[in-house]
Amino acid sequence: MSNSSVPLLSAHSITKSFGPRTARHQVLFDVSADVHAGECLAVIGGSGSGKSTLTRIMLGLESADSGSVEYESQSIVGGRKSPGFAALRRESGLVFQDPFSSLDPRWRVAKSVAEPLSLQRRDLNNTDIDERVAAALTMAGLEPADFLNRYPIDLSGGQAQRVVIARAIINEPKVILADEPMSAIDVAARIQILDTFAAIRAARPSTAIIMVSHDLGVVQHIADRILVLHDGRLEETGSTAEVLGNPQSDYTRQLIEAASL
Numbered sequence: 001m002s003n004s005s006v007p008l009l010s011a012h013s014i015t016k017s018f019g020p021r022t023a024r025h026q027v028l029f030d031v032s033a034d035v036h037a038g039e040c041l042a043v044i045g046g047s048g049s050g051k052s053t054l055t056r057i058m059l060g061l062e063s064a065d066s067g068s069v070e071y072e073s074q075s076i077v078g079g080r081k082s083p084g085f086a087a088l089r090r091e092s093g094l095v096f097q098d099p100f101s102s103l104d105p106r107w108r109v110a111k112s113v114a115e116p117l118s119l120q121r122r123d124l125n126n127t128d129i130d131e132r133v134a135a136a137l138t139m140a141g142l143e144p145a146d147f148l149n150r151y152p153i154d155l156s157g158g159q160a161q162r163v164v165i166a167r168a169i170i171n172e173p174k175v176i177l178a179d180e181p182m183s184a185i186d187v188a189a190r191i192q193i194l195d196t197f198a199a200i201r202a203a204r205p206s207t208a209i210i211m212v213s214h215d216l217g218v219v220q221h222i223a224d225r226i227l228v229l230h231d232g233r234l235e236e237t238g239s240t241a242e243v244l245g246n247p248q249s250d251y252t253r254q255l256i257e258a259a260s261l
Ligand SMILES: Nc1ncnc2c1ncn2[C@@H]1O[C@H](COP(=O)(O)OP(=O)(O)OP(=O)(O)O)[C@@H](O)[C@H]1O
Pocket: 018, 019, 027, 045, 046, 047, 048, 049, 050, 051, 052, 053, 054
């Protein structure tokens, strides 16, 4: 983990509501969060506690009602007009729960993985792109020769998620959001997804990962720090050892007990 005290990505006092003006439903209440280069931050909490909403706001995929978000000390609030937004878009990778909804069923794996690179790096020729696609697939634990020409329909859920991860890392992002990346994958294949994140961290130690997860076993394995959300409020945050070993709130204790760690 980086020693830098300036976070790579930080959100301050975020509030967010959904629904029409007459029936607003507030889902985040003054939540602050940050992640440093090289750090894996896990965001945990019960269903509907606001984990996805908070992390989507941090990655500029959703706007907050109030509060601020900064990427490399530059605001991303206001979308494309803000100074940090384009850099964050360019330098982030996204992995969601259902890999098949992230892949175009008409595209072979090679094209899906290459697309973000082809869009951003017009200077690269096809040989460079092919090499980087092969390297990303290999980092994701997939043998390029076996997978480059497959369509999504020819992939298991775990393989499809590793293709999505290869696509997410092809541009060497500084930050990766992984929102429940294992919950739609069968248990036997989850370890390979975890191994993929471990390989990314080993190969690119300055990459920050924000992982939303219900699975405290996974969190215990991969996270440096944990942020606990409870009904849209920050319950506690601390190192993985502190939060899991010595939780400060009853709510966190209940989550840990339910996970039988
Ligand atoms: N686009 C939306 N429109 C309306 N309500 C939304 C929207 N997105 C999220 N919500 C609501 O906001 C609340 C928080 O949702 P969010 O997905 O952030 O929680 P979560 O902690 O990630 O939940 P889960 O673990 O079940 O995925 C929920 O009540 C959800 O129904």
